[in-house]
Amino acid sequence: MMMNHLSPFLEGMHARNPDNLAEHLAEDVVLESPFLSDPFVGRQAVMRVLQVLLAGVDEFEATEVIAGGTRAAIMLRIRAGDAEVTGVDDLTVNADGLIARMSVQWRPLEKIVAIQQRLAPLIGVPKLGLVQI
Numbered sequence: 001m002m003m004n005h006l007s008p009f010l011e012g013m014h015a016r017n018p019d020n021l022a023e024h025l026a027e028d029v030v031l032e033s034p035f036l037s038d039p040f041v042g043r044q045a046v047m048r049v050l051q052v053l054l055a056g057v058d059e060f061e062a063t064e065v066i067a068g069g070t071r072a073a074i075m076l077r078i079r080a081g082d083a084e085v086t087g088v089d090d091l092t093v094n095a096d097g098l099i100a101r102m103s104v105q106w107r108p109l110e111k112i113v114a115i116q117q118r119l120a121p122l123i124g125v126p127k128l129g130l131v132q133i
Contacts, residue, residue, distance in 0.1 A: 002097035003067050009099060010062050010074065018051040026098040034106050035116045036125055046102070052122040056080060057115070070094075078106070083114035 005024035012020040022043055031040040031049055040046050054060065059079040066073045074089040087106035094100040106112045113130050120127040 003072060003093060004097045005093065005099060006065070006067060006072055006091070006097075010065070013050075013054070013060055014062060016054045016060065018047065018054050021050055022047050024099055026094050026096075026100040029099055030101045032101075032103040034104055034112050035120070035123070035128070049123060052119055056119045056122055078115065080115045080118050083111040083118075085111045085115060 009021060009024040012018070012024070025043050025046060027043050028041070029043055029046050031046045033040060033049065040049050057078050057080040059077070061077045062074050063077055064075040066075075070093050072091045072093070074091060076087055076089060078085050078087070085106040085108070087104065090101075090103040090105070091099055092101040106115075110130060113128055117127045117129070
């Protein structure tokens with residue numbers, strides 16, 4: 001399978017230019033986010049999340065890409081205020097090379113929650129919190 005849409009997609013993310021991202025996503029793309037149990041489904045829904053992410057974080061950096069077949073793992077670093085996370089985006093492409101699935105895994109948990117709280121009102125989802133027991 002071709003990964004012809006992966007590099008331009010990552011370049012758009014790095015440049016924080018959401019206008020150039022949609023053309024690299026399949027119409028029925030699925031985004032599995034660490035923010036919610038239910039995925040965001042469809043190009044329009046995923047684009048809304050990506051636009052909010054890029055507007056709401058201070059830094060987005062893909063540090064390494066490992067790709068083969070129909071899958072790619074994007075190692076990344078994201079900072080929003082004092083909260084910094086590292087993680088992996090697990091991407092799957094379709095037969096046309098368009099990104100069909102994005103599964104986002106970040107760490108550490110308390111920083112994920114801090115970023116989620118910053119972005120939640122912009123995405124239109126409830127803020128989450130950690131409770132010490």
